[in-house]
Amino acid sequence: MEAILVGIYAFFVWLIFFKFKLLPWNTTSKVIVVTIPVVGLTWLILTLNVIAPSSADVRVIKYTVQVVPQVRGRVIAVPAEGNVHMKKGDVLFKLDPTPYEQTVRSFESQLASAIANAKNLGEQLKAATSKTEGIRAQLDLAQKRVAEFTELAKTEAGTKFDLEQALANVKQVKAELAAAEASERQVKEQIGAQVNGEQAQVAAIRAQLDNAKWELSQTTMYAPADGTVINNQLRVGSWVVPMPLQPAMVFVEDEQQILALYSQNELYNVEPGNEAEIALPTYPGEVIKTKVQSIVWAQGQGQLPMSGQIPQTGAQPLPPGRFAVKLELEEKHRDLFLAAGATGHGAIYTEHLKPVQILRRVIVRINSILNYLVLKLH
Template sequence: MADINPEDMPVGDIDETTPVEMRSLRKRWFGILALVVVAAALVWAIWFFLTQMGRVSTDNAYVGAETAQVTPLIAAPVAEVRVANTQPVKRGDVLVVLDPADARIEVAQAQSALAQAEQKYRQSRATVGAAQGRVAARGSEIEQARARLRDAEATLNRARIELGRREALISSGAVSGDELTAARTAFQSAQAARDLARAGVASAEATQNAATGELQASAALVEGTTIGTAPEVLAARARLAQAKLNLERTVIRAPIDGIVTNRQIQVGQRVAAGTPIMTLVPIAAAYVDANFKEDQLAKVRPGQPVLLTSDFYGGDVEFHGRVVGFAGGTGAAFALIPAQNATGNWIKVVQRLPVRIALDPKELKEHPLRVGLSMTATVDTRGR
């Protein structure tokens, strides 16, 4: 191949770019690059302002709810269990039916005790009337005894006068000794009759006092009361009401709307009062406890909006809530064995404070959550 002489090449094929033009081109490209960097920084600043500025976030958040623990209020064998775990129930639905045989016997006994109490009250009322009659009868006896006393005193006065006359005539011989003796005997008999009449009056008065005491005692039992307000009747009615309530409690109903969880009861099992038999979880009233670091809470206030996502549904489903309040202490403060940092090699550990977040009921209805699920919570501290 023949060698090519540069002088023989066309003039237009030789790069004639000057150093000045090269510098100008570089400046132009650096300017474009600077504009791109500034634009990117501006876009990032706008994104940060719109999505991150004034917001604090944590993935240490979990779903909670005020669960209802179902416990029987009476002891009885289990006759029916009408629900199973994971089953949704409404408030008032029958969960468990206990054997009502013992409760029905208690109702019958209480009804009998009430009837006896009412009968006893009526007897007390009748006793008051009878006691009043006895008091009136004793009054008549006293009047009769006093009349006999007056008659005995009159007889005694006559006997005294007759004895005085005969004693006055004994010296003149006009009265015999037998007549004087008879007069003295009549006088002594009249004295004895008077004393006996006095004793009869005292006895009648004592009998009347006893009857009056009985009347007062009987009247005290029913004074100011009716058959509906008598203490014994009220107590018997209370026992009957308690027995009926225990009979109603043989049917255990759901106290709230929720999901049946942790069922621990079987047919035929005898349960004691207060023994937990199942738990109801109100998923429609779930909330979130978000554990924020202590240095994130300076601007967090109740009422601020919160954006939440759940690992259960993924990032495509967002929940909206509001800050309700703060816990009274960190989790470490209420631990079974609180941390004690009074040591020489103490290392500061950032603490977390639970923040209660209320969720939107409509969103919960569309996407139900379960207690214990993980959540990511972002609080907008600029909101009110």
């Protein structure tokens, strides 16, 4: 763009000083002719960098999901194909569900038994209470006999053996009563132990059954969003385990971020909502309309790692880092496919000196057209 402006300026100089000779071509005019474009272009470039800052580092970033199964197992099907677009909820791969189905059936059987047992607890309590009362009656009778044999022994009307036998019977009945009372307490505790209104044993088995069903559901993995599986190496017969460091595949979502990186002093006039344009080599000749969503006022140099050591300051200052500006597509280009990792250039148009910003718009369009050039020799 600067070369075009210089060419236009040189054309008018030729007309004025050489074609029509309206002014003399002397030392003074030469100095003026050379000074005007130097000062003018310098002012123009410095002004554009403030009111319409440009960036040669615009990046398209997409979210990636490390697909890690929650359960282990042998892969029996892989419907997902590498680099083929999928919808949210499409099946990625399936594991052999047999062991998990067996676990579910086992807990279902245990739950049915526990529910039946819980329903019988009332009858068991009645039986335990009745047994306890019967043994108490036997104990009362045995104690009366001890009293009777004691009196007889005093008058020598009874034998010492009968008294000892009666005392032994009392001990035996007391032991039976203790066992019956323990059994009754156990039944009462089982009836009283409840979780969310359900008998505790039933609730525990139901929780195990729910977990078994959840594990069974995890034998089929689904696409977490609209996107694409990249470099799919998973095959039928592979064994996968729930380890974060060993994902089964990588899923790239369609959702994206567009970041433009700027130096610190380029952004003091930029505000959310400002118009912006980008040009990517993947779409040569096209200017993509965006707007500023936000400025990420943070970068790695603003963070010190957690350590017990005093941070090193270095022998010289670090090169200044850049700050990212998040851009969002305008409605016109909302459905435009942008490749993850695509790079390009762009500009942001602030609310200052809008007429001058026309030059920046022209530069963006020229650069977009230059994207048609494939500059390699083979």
